[in-house]
Amino acid sequence: MQLSLNTVTVREKWGLPACIEGAVRHGIPGIAPWRDVLQAMGVEQAAKQIRDAGLTVTGLCRGGMFTQPGAIEENRRAIAEAHAIGARCLVMVCGGLAPGSKDLHGAREAVREGLHAIMPEARAAGVTIALEPLHPMTCADRSVLSTLSQALDLCDELGAGTGVALDVYHVWWDPDLARQVARAGSRIVAFHVCDWKVPTTDTVFDRGLPGEGVIDIPAIRAMVEQAGYTGGFAEVEILSKRWWAEDPDEVLVEIKRRHVTAV
């Protein structure tokens, strides 16, 4: 697979212009911006510069958060942005429990209804909605969509224009993974890599680079390719206080090395 740089990986030191230049400088052919850096650069300017650089936009991070007020409008803006930069998909982090609520079923219904609400715009814009199951430890505050099975049930219901973003960090533990990856098949529209460290000292910001942890990434990669993922990119997305402190150029060198040895 080819390498794609998710901009969150170097978010403390590089904005989107530096990420685009850095990807080119390091021979990384893909990029996946987060919306904050995209908006900071300006969507049109970013779209032009990414196009001129010849980079593939493997995804835009992120839509979703359907249990928050104003989510539908926010997702419409995200869809327009994803369209403008030619992103292969808009990655959905669906949202946790509503503020102050313990109603998990209600949160899941809000996600379902929110997705139904935005699909017409997404289809009209030609933007694929990539549902990303997030690790169950994020269920309360980030995503009540916790398993690939659950994501595929939603895809089945929502129909054309939907797919899944598979991040090894979120799904590696799932006893049902092989079966659900096979079920997903060509609906896998994004493949994200990073690693689970032992010990993990933060539930959000302690991810490892590929090879730093215990996930058998090559096995999952093979599973995903065999199932029918034809995207050809592995997107490196590292939320890590430890790696954010380093020089981004050195981080990219390390990622390129590990992309060969550990993905």
Next chain:
Amino acid sequence: MQLSLNTVTVREKWGLPACIEGAVRHGIPGIAPWRDVLQAMGVEQAAKQIRDAGLTVTGLCRGGMFTQPGAIEENRRAIAEAHAIGARCLVMVCGGLAPGSKDLHGAREAVREGLHAIMPEARAAGVTIALEPLHPMTCADRSVLSTLSQALDLCDELGAGTGVALDVYHVWWDPDLARQVARAGSRIVAFHVCDWKVPTTDTVFDRGLPGEGVIDIPAIRAMVEQAGYTGGFAEVEILSKRWWAEDPDEVLVEIKRRHVTAV
């Protein structure tokens, strides 16, 4: 449901003798010792004192750890201890990946084989083996048994003398929970309560008392009772640096209060 005190809840300040006395003093009718405090007190002495105090032993924590060297012998000792104190079950924390390994499938096979190996002793001793699915965030280092579905598949395979220990902390996020609880039925042999705090600052030692977090404990309790759990006890098991720092008598008062309002 009646209340049972899992000794880990006050482990920093009370050994097993103090836990037994504390349970009696606070009118808590159940107790669930961990093996370290049981061994420190002496198994025979503990058995006598628990019996004399009229406490129900809702479980012994813990057997399992099948991916560690010497696990089978260790589990045999645990079975003998569970028998000696008349524990309703021996709770199994099955073990994470083998040291230095990324072989998740192999770890699950080791768990399966280990359970098969110990079941004859467990049946002979009349000790019910309670498989406890642990939160997926513990998959690498504590338990590759991550879901109730997986635990029940193992129960189906192992047959008589097995059941599940259901801890709301580990399973609350599971989209398949209602269906699997119904499937479990009377095989639920232990029901553990605590809460998921937002934010959670430690993947092991930051559990909340019931009501401190976002788990709808009464809903899960109702589900479990309706499915056929007839044990009648809710066992409070709190691994928490914050609560370990408090006076255990005050912690028990708080737990009793919350047992009424939040379980």
